[in-house]
Amino acid sequence: xxxxHITTNxxxxxxxxxxxxEQTLLSALRDELHLIGTKEGCGSGDCGACSIEVDGxxxxxxxxxxxxxxxxxxxxxxxxxxxxxxxxxxxxxLQEAALQCGFCTPGLIIAAKNLLERNADPTETEIRFWLAGxxxxxxxxxxxxxxxxAAAAEMRQSA
Amino acid sequence: MEYVVARSIDEAVARLAAAQGxxxxxxxxxxxxxxxxxxxxxxxxxxxxKNIPDLRRITRDEAGFHIGSAVCGAEINEHKELKATWPGxxxxxxxxxxxxxxxxxxxxxxxxxxxxxxDSVPAMIAAGATVTIVGPQGRREVPVEEIPVGPxxxxxxxxxxxxxxxLPPRKPRSGDAYLRFTPRTEMDIxxxxxxxxxxxxxxxxxxxARVAVGAVAPTALLVPDAxxxxxxxxxxxxxxxxxxxxxxxxCNPIDDKRGTAEYRIRTSxxxxxxxxxxxxxxxxxxxx
Numbered sequence: 001x002x003x004x005h006i007t008t009n010x011x012x013x014x015x016x017x018x019x020x021x022e023q024t025l026l027s028a029l030r031d032e033l034h035l036i037g038t039k040e041g042c043g044s045g046d047c048g049a050c051s052i053e054v055d056g057x058x059x060x061x062x063x064x065x066x067x068x069x070x071x072x073x074x075x076x077x078x079x080x081x082x083x084x085x086x087x088x089x090x091x092x093x094l095q096e097a098a099l100q101c102g103f104c105t106p107g108l109i110i111a112a113k114n115l116l117e118r119n120a121d122p123t124e125t126e127i128r129f130w131l132a133g134x135x136x137x138x139x140x141x142x143x144x145x146x147x148x149x150a151a152a153a154e155m156r157q158s159a
Numbered sequence: 160m161e162y163v164v165a166r167s168i169d170e171a172v173a174r175l176a177a178a179q180g181x182x183x184x185x186x187x188x189x190x191x192x193x194x195x196x197x198x199x200x201x202x203x204x205x206x207x208x209k210n211i212p213d214l215r216r217i218t219r220d221e222a223g224f225h226i227g228s229a230v231c232g233a234e235i236n237e238h239k240e241l242k243a244t245w246p247g248x249x250x251x252x253x254x255x256x257x258x259x260x261x262x263x264x265x266x267x268x269x270x271x272x273x274x275x276x277x278d279s280v281p282a283m284i285a286a287g288a289t290v291t292i293v294g295p296q297g298r299r300e301v302p303v304e305e306i307p308v309g310p311x312x313x314x315x316x317x318x319x320x321x322x323x324x325x326l327p328p329r330k331p332r333s334g335d336a337y338l339r340f341t342p343r344t345e346m347d348i349x350x351x352x353x354x355x356x357x358x359x360x361x362x363x364x365x366x367x368a369r370v371a372v373g374a375v376a377p378t379a380l381l382v383p384d385a386x387x388x389x390x391x392x393x394x395x396x397x398x399x400x401x402x403x404x405x406x407x408x409x410c411n412p413i414d415d416k417r418g419t420a421e422y423r424i425r426t427s428x429x430x431x432x433x434x435x436x437x438x439x440x441x442x443x444x445x446x447x
Contacts, residue, residue: 021162057262067162132345133257
């Protein structure tokens with residue numbers, strides 16, 4: 001079967017790539033576009049390590065065929081920092097030491113950023129609910145929650 | 160495998176019907192793609208139905224709400240009018256998976272995946288929902304409870320695709336609820352799920368009731384005897400106990416890692432009573 005030619009926008013840039021019909025978007029991002037910040041954890045939509053934004057919604061790139069990306073606006077962890085400045089969520093993940101091995105971190109940052117763009121002042125319960133699809137086996141989550149709260153506070157002040 | 164983007168319902172049906180081997184409609188893909196990645200399904204063709212405009216809309220008319228089969232859970236949860244009218248159905252859809260899953264997964268896909276534990280299915284059955292199916296022989300409308308026929312198996316024929324879920328018009332003083340039991344609060348699969356939908360007369364007597372259960376039999380089940388036990392009552396403790404006995408009697412569960420059959424049967428009655436209480440409270444306050 002011939003490869004699909006996919007035209008999309010990744011991290012603000014018009015992007016074209018070729019992918020096999022059965023290839024997931026996760027695989028295409030990593031293996032065709034070499035955007036390896038997006039991680040493969042479970043490959044079955046349970047762990048959230050491969051989280052990306054598609055047209056402003058957070059989703060698992062392992063749950064999406066590359067062909068479904070046609071015409072979509074995609075943001076990966078590589079597109080979260082802007083102009084050499086870390087996003088507040090990234091900055092506070094570092095300050096709060098909200099990571100150990102770091103494998104879940106790109107997905108958590110994408111998901112947390114997406115939450116804070118929708119809800120500037122989430123409760124702890126709302127943060128935990130929103131991030132329930134991002135598994136971390138190192139931190140026990142408390143530092144992650146604190147980092148998201150700190151990022152939210154900073155983003156509210158600068159808004 | 161061939162990946163096809165259908166631009167119309169007729170094109171989707173034609174491509175699905177023409178396949179020699181396995182052919183699947185792709186809406187959210189949160190079950191299908193996982194099954195493909197795991198090697199459990201090797202379709203000859205996957206027909207993406209998300210670019211068909213009619214399947215991407217929620218509409219309302221005199222026949223009720225119509226949810227296009229490619230509308231994802233997050234979009235349904237953001238639809239205030241639908242959520243206010245059918246809170247139980249919308250909450251049942253909303254408990255499926257993570258936010259990441261909600262951005263893609265559809266209740267039509269939940270139905271077609273035909274898991275006995277599918278959360279949205281008991282709620283839709285209790286609501287009296289139907290699905291509109293289009294296939295090579297034309298269009299038909301079928302009650303939700305007639306779609307799943309066993310774990311992973313549906314009554315859809317080759318080339319048929321669900322294009323909409325239809326929720327009937329709401330009577331005054333009506334309420335619905337879906338509750339499930341899971342060991343964890345999120346990201347888990349139901350051990351028992353119960354949908355209850357009821358309507359009250361002006362004096363508070365139950366005039367209509369439908370009860371459906373999930374994860375306690377090979378398919379989600381409508382439990383007509385449970386609904387009958389509530390109709391004509393004030394949904395008091397005696398009526399609830401009689402209906403709960405009907406729920407227990409309808410269960411035909413298996414033992415698995417999530418719970419034993421005995422545990423599921425006992426829990427079904429507890430979850431039923433809680434769901435009925437919530438549906439009743441909503442019916443009493445609806446329209447205020």
